[in-house]
Amino acid sequence: MANYSDIRGYRVKYLASDPTLNTSTEGQVWYNSTEGVLKSLVQIKAWSAGSNMNTARRSLAGAGTQTAALAFGGITTVRLANTEEYSGYTWAAGGNLNTARAELAGAGTQTAGLAFGGSLYVGPSNATELYNGSTWTSSGNLGTARSGLAGAGTQTAGLAFGGNVLPGVSLQSATEEFNGSAWTANPTGLNTARRYLAGSGIQTAALAIAGKTTVNTNATEEYDGSTWTSGGNLGTARYLLGGAGTQTSTVAFGGYSTANTGVTEEYDGSVWTNSTSMTTARNGVASAGIRSAALASGGRTTVDVAVTEEYDSTIYTPATSAWASGGNSATSTRGRAFTGTLTAGLGAGGYIDPGGATTATEEYDGNSWTAGGTLNTAAQQVAGAGTQTASLKFGGANASNVELTATELYNGTSWTSNPTGLPVATQDFAGAGTQTAALGFGGYVAGSGATAATYEFNGSTWTSGGNLNTARQALAGCGTQTAGLAFSGTPSPTATEEYNGTSWTSVNSSNSDLYNRGGFGIQTAAVAAGGINQPSPGPGGSTATETYDGTNWSTDKPRTNAKWDSNGAGTLAAGFVNGGNPGGSNTTEEWTGGLTTATASTLTTS
Numbered sequence: 001m002a003n004y005s006d007i008r009g010y011r012v013k014y015l016a017s018d019p020t021l022n023t024s025t026e027g028q029v030w031y032n033s034t035e036g037v038l039k040s041l042v043q044i045k046a047w048s049a050g051s052n053m054n055t056a057r058r059s060l061a062g063a064g065t066q067t068a069a070l071a072f073g074g075i076t077t078v079r080l081a082n083t084e085e086y087s088g089y090t091w092a093a094g095g096n097l098n099t100a101r102a103e104l105a106g107a108g109t110q111t112a113g114l115a116f117g118g119s120l121y122v123g124p125s126n127a128t129e130l131y132n133g134s135t136w137t138s139s140g141n142l143g144t145a146r147s148g149l150a151g152a153g154t155q156t157a158g159l160a161f162g163g164n165v166l167p168g169v170s171l172q173s174a175t176e177e178f179n180g181s182a183w184t185a186n187p188t189g190l191n192t193a194r195r196y197l198a199g200s201g202i203q204t205a206a207l208a209i210a211g212k213t214t215v216n217t218n219a220t221e222e223y224d225g226s227t228w229t230s231g232g233n234l235g236t237a238r239y240l241l242g243g244a245g246t247q248t249s250t251v252a253f254g255g256y257s258t259a260n261t262g263v264t265e266e267y268d269g270s271v272w273t274n275s276t277s278m279t280t281a282r283n284g285v286a287s288a289g290i291r292s293a294a295l296a297s298g299g300r301t302t303v304d305v306a307v308t309e310e311y312d313s314t315i316y317t318p319a320t321s322a323w324a325s326g327g328n329s330a331t332s333t334r335g336r337a338f339t340g341t342l343t344a345g346l347g348a349g350g351y352i353d354p355g356g357a358t359t360a361t362e363e364y365d366g367n368s369w370t371a372g373g374t375l376n377t378a379a380q381q382v383a384g385a386g387t388q389t390a391s392l393k394f395g396g397a398n399a400s401n402v403e404l405t406a407t408e409l410y411n412g413t414s415w416t417s418n419p420t421g422l423p424v425a426t427q428d429f430a431g432a433g434t435q436t437a438a439l440g441f442g443g444y445v446a447g448s449g450a451t452a453a454t455y456e457f458n459g460s461t462w463t464s465g466g467n468l469n470t471a472r473q474a475l476a477g478c479g480t481q482t483a484g485l486a487f488s489g490t491p492s493p494t495a496t497e498e499y500n501g502t503s504w505t506s507v508n509s510s511n512s513d514l515y516n517r518g519g520f521g522i523q524t525a526a527v528a529a530g531g532i533n534q535p536s537p538g539p540g541g542s543t544a545t546e547t548y549d550g551t552n553w554s555t556d557k558p559r560t561n562a563k564w565d566s567n568g569a570g571t572l573a574a575g576f577v578n579g580g581n582p583g584g585s586n587t588t589e590e591w592t593g594g595l596t597t598a599t600a601s602t603l604t605t606s
Contacts, residue, residue, distance in 0.1 A: 012038070045275045046524040046550060047264070049482040049501075050295070050308035051090045051434045055082050058300035059240070061106030061115060061151075062286030066295045066310055068110040069288035070094070070131065073118060075102035076304050083131070085110055086288075086295065086308070089387045089434060095135040099127040105151030105160060105199070106286075112155040114178070119147035123166050128183070130155055140182040144174045150199030150243075152206040152223075156180035159203045159223070162211060164195035171195055171213060175223070177203055188227045192219050198243030198252055198287065205247040207231070207267070212239035216257060220267070222247055232271045236263045242287035244294040251275070251291045251311060256283040260301055264311065266291060279482065279500075280307045312525075321547070321557045326576055326588035327368040331360045333579045333586075334565040337384030337393050337431070338520075342366050342574040342590060344388040346410070349396060351380035353584040356399030361415070363388055364576065364588070373414035377406040383431035385438035385457075388412065392435045392457065395443065397427040403446050407462070409435060420461045424453060430477030430486060430519075435459065437481040439499065442489060444473040450491065454504070456481055466503035470495045476519030476528060476567075483523040485548070488531060490515040496553070498523055510553040512544045516564040518577040524550030525572035527591060530580065532564035541581060547572065547593070561587055 013019075013030040018039065031038050053071060060074030067088030074080050079102050083094035097115060104118030104125070113131030117124070126145035129136040142160060149163030149172070158178035164171055173189030190208055197211030204225035211217055218237035221228045234252060241255030248269030255261055262278030282299035289295045294311040298304070333350030340346045343366035352358050357380040361372035375393065382396030382404075389412030396404050405421030422440065429443025429451075436459035445451045450473040454465035468486060475489030482501035487510055489495065494509035514531030521527050526548040532541050541564035545556045559577070566580025572593040579585050 045313045047276060047278050047309045047311050048522050048524065049279065049437075049480040050086070050088075050297075050310045051437060052308060053084055053091050053297055053306040054093065055080065055084070056304040056306040057082075057298050058284035058304050059102040060284070060286045060298050061104045062242075062288040062295070062297065063106040063108045063113045064110040064288045066289040066293040069295050069297070070106070070110050070113045071286040071288075071297050072097055072106065072113070072115055072131075073101050073104045074284075074286075074298060079119070079121065083136070086297070090390055090436070091308070095131070097129055097136050098138055099125060099129070101125050101127070103147035103196075105149045107151045107153045107158045108155040114151070114153075114155045114158050116142055116151065116158070116160055116178070117146050117149045117163060119166060124164070128178070139180075140178075142183050143176055143185045144172060146172050146174070148195035148197075150197045150208060150211075152199045152201045153178070153203040157203040159199070159206050161199065161206075161208055161223070162190055162194050162197045175228070186226065190221055190228050191230065192217060192221065194219075196239035198241045200243045200245045200250045201247040207243070207247050207250055209243045209250070209252050210234055210238050210241055210255065220272070231269075232267065234265055234272045235274055236261065236265070238263070240283035242285040242294075242296050244287045244289040245291035249291045251294050251313070253278055253294070253296055253311065254282055254285050254299065266313065275313065278309055280305065280309065282307070321545075322592050323545070323557060323559050323589050324592070325560065326366075326590040327364070328588060329362050329364075329369040329578055329586045330371065331358065331362060331586065332584040333358065333360075334581050334584050335381040335396075335428075336567055336579050337382040337396075338567045338569040338578065339384045339386045339391045340364075340388040340569050342570045342576050345569050345576060346372065346384075346388045346391050347578060348384060348391070348393045348410070348415075349375055349379040349382040350579060351584065356380070357397065361410070364578075366590075369588075373410065375415050376408055376417045377404065379404055379406065381427040383429050383440050383443075385431045385433045386410075386435035390435040392431070392438050394431065394438075394440055394457070395422050395426045395429060403427045403444070407457070418460065422455060423462055423464065424451075426451065426453070428473040430475050432477045432479045432484045433457075433481040439465070439477070439479075439481050439484050441465075441477060441484070441486055441499075442468055442472050442475045449473075450489075454499070466499070468497055468504050469506050470497070472515075474515045476517045478519050478521045478526050479523040485521075485523045485526055487519060487526070487528055487548070488515050488517040493531075496548070508552050510546055510548075511555055512542070512546060514542055514544060514564075516581075518566050518568040518580075520568045520570045520575045521548070521572045524548075527556075527568075527570075527572060527575060527593065528553070529559055529568065529577050529591070530561075530563045530566055532581075559589055561585075561589060563587075
């Protein structure tokens with residue numbers, strides 16, 4: 001007699017090796033018999049907040065990648081020459097354009113940028129400038145001076161197309177190619193002349209996306225180095241939008257339709273599909289990056305804004321995750337604040353047993369720890385935010401276990417005490433965000449116990465934000481000031497909440513009754529590691545690890561060491577935890593998350 005499985009098959013596929021990671025396996029589950037693990041393939045698409053630009057503006061241009069971007073030009077009440085450079089965490093001032101202008105186009109990278117066209121006070125511009133990472137140099141002029149045009153390519157192989165000749169409306173289909181010093185007009189222009197369109201791709205394989213004729217358009221055109229042909233139409237006709245990627249793998253976002261929109265669509269070379277909308281609907285943004293890792297900065301809502309958002313569209317397979325031993329820190333601590341990444345991490349303060357609260361700071365490069373500048377105020381059970389070279393430490397308790405309001409800023413070398421501390425002395429709480437846009441939430445306040453308070457920091461002062469729905473201490477957190485995540489803690493160890501910049505929303509609970517967990521990541525992709533049981537702590541900690549995908553928590557690979565009060569930093573793809581109880585520890589464990597080499601930008605449609 002035949003077995004049921006021979007006739008009907010297995011409920012979960014039993015495979016000797018992983019299948020090809022493409023759209024046919026998205027959402028599926030299988031058992032890899034060679035590795036002896038259960039695997040799945042899930043796609044995550046989300047916008048998350050980055051640091052605000054230094055100058056709010058609209059109709060600016062961008063270039064580069066999500067973690068090494070340029071934004072330049074634009075307009076507020078006047079046209080601007082300002083250039084800013086984005087590191088993936090913060091914006092810093094770069095060299096000014098020689099010609100201040102708005103509605104210009106950009107291409108290239110952060111250290112080899114290209115700026116061309118735009119609007120001046122007296123009409124359109126044909127100016128072209130090259131950026132070397134610090135200064136702009138004038139180069140050969142465009143053949144057709146215009147504003148509201150789009151660009152693609154690199155500094156030595158650029159492409160300009162579309163736009164408008166001012167004054168009045170004189171729509172352009174003109175296409176020009178740049179060789180690093182001069183522009184050459186292509187006799188064949190766009191099929192649809194338009195302005196305020198977006199561009200992506202390279203000089204020989206570009207996309208022209210949406211824009212405005214006499215009305216909004218959803219037209220897409222593809223360039224092969226000589227001619228333009230029609231591609232798939234966008235779902236939402238709009239103009240003053242952003243775009244990033246290649247001809248066969250692009251993301252378009254924002255713009256103006258009948259109102260400002262945050263609509264995001266992905267293109268696979270033939271069809272546009274809707275994705276997760278931007279948090280801040282706006283037009284006139286600067287664009288950078290690729291389809292799976294894009295950047296939108298600046299723009300206009302009802303006012304000019306400095307908002308930065310990062311788009312990620314990745315494939316996550318939890319079963320590929322793993323913990324490994326890292327370098328030991330010089331100081332054995334618990335309750336330390338950690339910020340940064342796996343290869344550029346920072347640990348500050350903490351409790352040394354015996355000895356009490358410490359001022360020690362250490363920096364991690366992914367292999368070993370080295371001493372950094374010491375804190376001005378010794379603190380344990382302290383919270384932090386930011387990066388290795390732009391970190392923030394706040395609150396905690398001193399050696400006598402008295403709560404602190406102290407706030408300090410780190411510049412990569414030394415700590416500076418901020419004149420304004422937390423509104424309420426707090427310890428045993430969580431932090432998230434950057435040095436100039438941080439969150440502190442939950443914790444313990446003397447005389448009151450666990451608190452639901454949330455505070456927001458703008459680089460100099462703290463203000464009250466929306467309260468947590470569940471008051472708790474010894475919790476963990478991650479994310480940004482406008483997209484934060486709070487989880488774990490006592491007396492509600494499984495409670496999880498998401499912050500939108502104004503209020504917290506309770507979402508699906510975690511699986512483990514643990515508090516004093518290490519946590520890191522972003523709101524839609526987080527890791528919770530270790531902890532201690534609630535309500536009956538045992539003599540030791542837990543090795544439990546869970547990962548969060550923006551909706552649900554999943555049990556993942558356990559830690560090597562059973563610890564609690566060991567905090568960490570990093571992303572879902574790569575992070576670390578250090579220290580902890582029992583007894584304080586100098587042990588570091590490095591996390592490799594379930595990010596595969598497959599991303600939404602390389603998915604096939606088979």
